[in-house]
Amino acid sequence: MRTKVSTKGQIVLPGPLRRRLGIRAGDTLDIAVEKDRIVMTHASKPKYDARMVEDPVTGFIAIDLGPDAPTLTSEMVKELLAEFP
Incomplete structure (x- = not known):
């Protein structure tokens, strides 16, 4: 998958990726640099009222x-x- 960086430095995570990882609007992501890669990790698993x-x-x-x-x-x-x- 590919995405572009906006003039404001924002990126869009593609829908299939968000759904697969359970990432929703307002969720927090931890960002780190590992060698020449940007690594984003879901800061906490979402909890739902099941x-x-x-x-x-x-x-x-x-x-x-x-x-x-x-x-x-x-x-x-x-x-x-x-x-x-």
Whole structure:
């Protein structure tokens, strides 16, 4: 993936990358220089108010993270399920 630096020094992280890493507007990124590379790290994993709900159509149990939640990876689902009894 490629992106450009604006005249203000800003960059845009492509949507697929943001969704994959769960990065949302307002999140903090740590930036470091390693050799000739700029390395950005999500400062903290986002926490969502996860709740288990029953789907009214199927009756199956589902996880609801709210309208602003990222697309979940299987690792994110494992972490969420580990928090439930």
